[in-house]
Amino acid sequence: MIELVTLGMLMQGRMSGYDIKKITEQTIGIFYKMSYGSLYPALKRLVEENYVTEEETNDSKNKKLYAVTEKGQRHFIEWLREPLKANKREYMVKIFFYDYLDEETRLRNIGDYQRQIARQLEQMNAVQAVVSKELEQLEHKESYYYRVSTMHYGLNFFHMENEWLKQIMNKKEF
Amino acid sequence: MIELVTLGMLMQGRMSGYDIKKITEQTIGIFYKMSYGSLYPALKRLVEENYVTEEETNDSKNKKLYAVTEKGQRHFIEWLREPLKANKREYMVKIFFYDYLDEETRLRNIGDYQRQIARQLEQMNAVQAVVSKELEQLEHKESYYYRVSTMHYGLNFFHMENEWLKQIMNKKEF
């Protein structure tokens, strides 16, 4: 994952490891955490595999500039094209980079994913209905408050996600 | 984490490893994934540390029943009492178990966490305002569509989370 996020960040131009981390935080920091302890080894591997080039700047700050190669770009796009998987945390990271993907693939992937989410939402609604009924017959409902609240959170969350996916499929303005 | 989730699940009564995984999926499956490859070694460790006891049922299915000890309960509650940390994925898992925590601690922890989220939301709103203005002056805005959409997702998400936290603090019915 770290390799692919790194490649994705380098798609917008050459930069240092430090910058990669900073920009990652500023953009997809909510969905993906990056630490130097994984970033620098990843950059080393990417250079070995010829996915990126390394260039030393011999100015005062002795930083290194990394740039993605054509091979690296192909590798990145290949990953980006893959279907979005629910229960994998990576889908938001992938969608962030979707401006680099062709319209056909992205609409297909988002559509497929949205239908998965919609199905899960239906299931959760069904479960919620059952749980609600069961709960009515129980004494001291207070002792289930947080369990039940967590279920509602899940419901809210899937509902929000479903709506958002439908919106971006129709290229709605914000 | 796996150890603590396992202990939490055992708080509602003795059960087998298989059951622990099933119930985990049914309840907090959206927030936390559990695999046998991590569960069984975790159960072994928990037995070694005297946090749970193991009992073999010699019926047809030769399953093992695990139960949390008093020491295990203390260890679990200690973890549960710790402040909820934003950017750690575990907060929803913790809140799911909050019925086991005393009212004072849980209100304090949820309150602190909610204020963190509210602050992050403010920051994101400020960033969004800046980005929106910058975007207006750019040509071919279409090529930033998914980047911008991802930002909006983050905003929606934090807004939803903030509202939900305020609701559970006031013990609102659903």
Added chain:
DNA sequence: CTAACCATGTAAATAGTTACATGATTAA
């Protein structure tokens, strides 16, 4: 002059996934 930030990296530890291996029970 000092705190915040820029900048790169390693080693050890921690955590978890994936694939494999096995076999019993239950419902259609």
Added chain:
DNA sequence: TTAATCATGTAACTATTTACATGGTTAG
């Protein structure tokens, strides 16, 4: 009789975090 589910486990691998280590630059 067969597919789904119940049931436990290991080994190899993959990934990532945390702590440490170092030193330069910039703005107030």
